[in-house]
Amino acid sequence: MSEKIKVDQLTKVFFKHKEQVMALKDINFSIEDGEFICILGPSGCGKTTLLRILAGLETPSSGHYDIQAKGQERPLQSMVFQEQGVIPWMTVEENVSLGLRMRHAPRKIIKERTSMYLKKVGLTPYKDLFPKELSGGMKQRVSIARAFANDPEILLMDEPFAALDEQNKFILQEELLSIWEETKKTVIFITHSIDEAILLSDRIFLMTSQPGTIKEEVKIDLPRPRQMKKVRSDPKSADVFLKIWNHLQTEVQESRIKHER
Amino acid sequence: MEELSKAVEVEKRDFKRRQRSNRLKQVLTISSPIFMLLIWEFLSQTAIIDPRFFPPPTTIIETLISMGASGELLEHVKVSLIRIVFGFLLGVIPAITLGLIMGMYSSIRHFFSPLIMALMPIPTLAMLPIILIIFGIGEFSKMVTIAASVFFPVVINTVAGVMNIDKVYADVAKNYGANPKDFFMKIALPGAMPVMMEGVQMGQAIALLTIVAAEMIGANSGIGYVIWMNYKAFLIPEMFVGLILISFFGYLFSLLLRGLQSKLIPWK
Numbered sequence: 400m401s402e403k404i405k406v407d408q409l410t411k412v413f414f415k416h417k418e419q420v421m422a423l424k425d426i427n428f429s430i431e432d433g434e435f436i437c438i439l440g441p442s443g444c445g446k447t448t449l450l451r452i453l454a455g456l457e458t459p460s461s462g463h464y465d466i467q468a469k470g471q472e473r474p475l476q477s478m479v480f481q482e483q484g485v486i487p488w489m490t491v492e493e494n495v496s497l498g499l500r501m502r503h504a505p506r507k508i509i510k511e512r513t514s515m516y517l518k519k520v521g522l523t524p525y526k527d528l529f530p531k532e533l534s535g536g537m538k539q540r541v542s543i544a545r546a547f548a549n550d551p552e553i554l555l556m557d558e559p560f561a562a563l564d565e566q567n568k569f570i571l572q573e574e575l576l577s578i579w580e581e582t583k584k585t586v587i588f589i590t591h592s593i594d595e596a597i598l599l600s601d602r603i604f605l606m607t608s609q610p611g612t613i614k615e616e617v618k619i620d621l622p623r624p625r626q627m628k629k630v631r632s633d634p635k636s637a638d639v640f641l642k643i644w645n646h647l648q649t650e651v652q653e654s655r656i657k658h659e660r
Numbered sequence: 661m662e663e664l665s666k667a668v669e670v671e672k673r674d675f676k677r678r679q680r681s682n683r684l685k686q687v688l689t690i691s692s693p694i695f696m697l698l699i700w701e702f703l704s705q706t707a708i709i710d711p712r713f714f715p716p717p718t719t720i721i722e723t724l725i726s727m728g729a730s731g732e733l734l735e736h737v738k739v740s741l742i743r744i745v746f747g748f749l750l751g752v753i754p755a756i757t758l759g760l761i762m763g764m765y766s767s768i769r770h771f772f773s774p775l776i777m778a779l780m781p782i783p784t785l786a787m788l789p790i791i792l793i794i795f796g797i798g799e800f801s802k803m804v805t806i807a808a809s810v811f812f813p814v815v816i817n818t819v820a821g822v823m824n825i826d827k828v829y830a831d832v833a834k835n836y837g838a839n840p841k842d843f844f845m846k847i848a849l850p851g852a853m854p855v856m857m858e859g860v861q862m863g864q865a866i867a868l869l870t871i872v873a874a875e876m877i878g879a880n881s882g883i884g885y886v887i888w889m890n891y892k893a894f895l896i897p898e899m900f901v902g903l904i905l906i907s908f909f910g911y912l913f914s915l916l917l918r919g920l921q922s923k924l925i926p927w928k
């Protein structure tokens with residue numbers, strides 16, 4: 400396997416009025432081609448910032464990152480946004496084809512790929528609707544289809560299921576896994592749900608807050624393809640859950656003490 | 661089972677009640693102008709209000725018909741409409757373009773904002789002498805007058821419309837590789853459309869005000885001229901015909917724009 404993403408001593412400082420926030424400090428990691436990585440940490444620890452840097456929406460204060468490109472044609476990355484990133488004035492179909500249209504891909508390819516991913520996420524019957532007519536879960540399906548249809552080198556997902564109810568979340572998690580199994584894209588997926596991280600990832604990076612650093616890395620070697628039911632009942636996953644839980648507990652407490660001072 | 665049919669019954673009654681109340685509202689909307697006209701007719705016929713100044717609506721309609729028959733009125737209406745339509749476009753198109761650019765680029769916004777803020781409070785009619793000096797007394801100067809009055813509400817609303825676009829959509833466009841032209845056409849323009857169209861509606865109303873006033877001051881044709889000349893000649897029913905025409909076209913334009921709005925913003 401080859402290295403796909405390399406992050407080296409990445410640091411990001413924000414200035415807000417006179418205050419400064421060290422959002423990320425000395426982040427280092429390396430991700431192999433085709434890996435599914437979850438980044439798990441308490442809110443405010445810099446997860447979104449890290450992803451936005453990799454997405455080219457924010458520049459690092461210091462340090463480097465590198466994403467290996469295989470083909471020339473492909474975009475480096477596509478992001479699934481935490482908030483509603485589905486554009487309200489575009490239909491479902493137009494949203495899904497957004498990246499391809501912006502790249503001015505051949506019309507035939509746009510059509511093919513768009514209808515393929517519309518089908519994969521079950522939105523073909525709704526392709527002409529505007530997002531206002533969709534439920535939260537359907538909107539996130541649009542976001543995911545849009546990212547995959549763009550066929551990027553890597554996928555960046557920022558808590559895409561955080562706002563969904565449990566039922567929808569389970570369904571979408573499994574749908575995401577099945578699309579990912581087919582495409583074998585490299586994915587960085589941000590979450591604050593331990594269950595979600597265990598279900599999805601090959602490795603989990605645990606983050607600490609203020610300043611945001613990666614404190615630990617947990618390998619998840621449960622067999623694939625995975626299903627929530629199987630993962631839940633696997634005793635190994637229960638151990639992992641506890642380990643991560645303990646880590647996050649101490650993290651949250653520490654940061655609370657830091658803030659009270 | 662009985663419970664269910666009872667529930668359905670309740671809902672049905674509620675639905676019918678809502679339907680009835682909607683119908684009542686529609687009737688009220690249509691009947692209020694008719695009601696007013698009837699009162700006017702009555703007061704004027706019975707000379708409770710002076711029919712020399714407030715001729716009864718039936719007389720006004722008769723006047724309208726006889727004026728229309730001569731063909732001269734149609735000429736005035738045509739002149740005004742051409743001025744309004746071209747003046748409107750002459751103001752709206754640059755306003756939207758500048759507004760979008762100002763909304764997208766903060767340096768351009770900061771450059772133009774004070775100019776717009778300083779020019780906006782000047783009533784266009786106060787500018788009429790300058791416009792006449794620059795553009796002469798021909799048709800074009802009337803269109804410029806309308807354009808100038810339409811420009812400000814549209815440009816301001818367009819800027820506000822672009823600023824109002826959620827930042828996440830700009831991030832999405834950037835992340836998915838939109839070039840400046842695509843960003844302009846696919847994000848800024850449609851995203852700003854709802855607020856922008858509010859400005860266009862406002863501009864339409866102002867355009868009508870402006871043209872009538874301008875035609876009253878410095879023209880020898882148009883609906884405003886018809887009103888003013890007939891007033892000076894004390895031909896009051898003829899003057900009212902002009903007023904009614906303005907009211908009619910104002911209403912028509914706002915209906916047309918509202919139709920256009922729902923075509924342009926199907927996603928709202």
Ligand SMILES: Nc1ncnc2c1ncn2[C@@H]1O[C@H](COP(=O)(O)OP(=O)(O)O)[C@@H](O)[C@H]1O
Nearest residue numbers: 413415420422441442443444445446447448449
């Ligand atoms: N644009 C910004 N300007 C100033 N501070 C920011 C900005 N973006 C994020 N931050 C700060 O950086 C820290 C990390 O934020 P974020 O990356 O959104 O965390 P997370 O996604 O893990 O919840 C927070 O303290 C936040 O207030």
Ligand SMILES: [Mg+2]
Nearest residue numbers: 446447448481
């Ligand atoms: Mg976040």
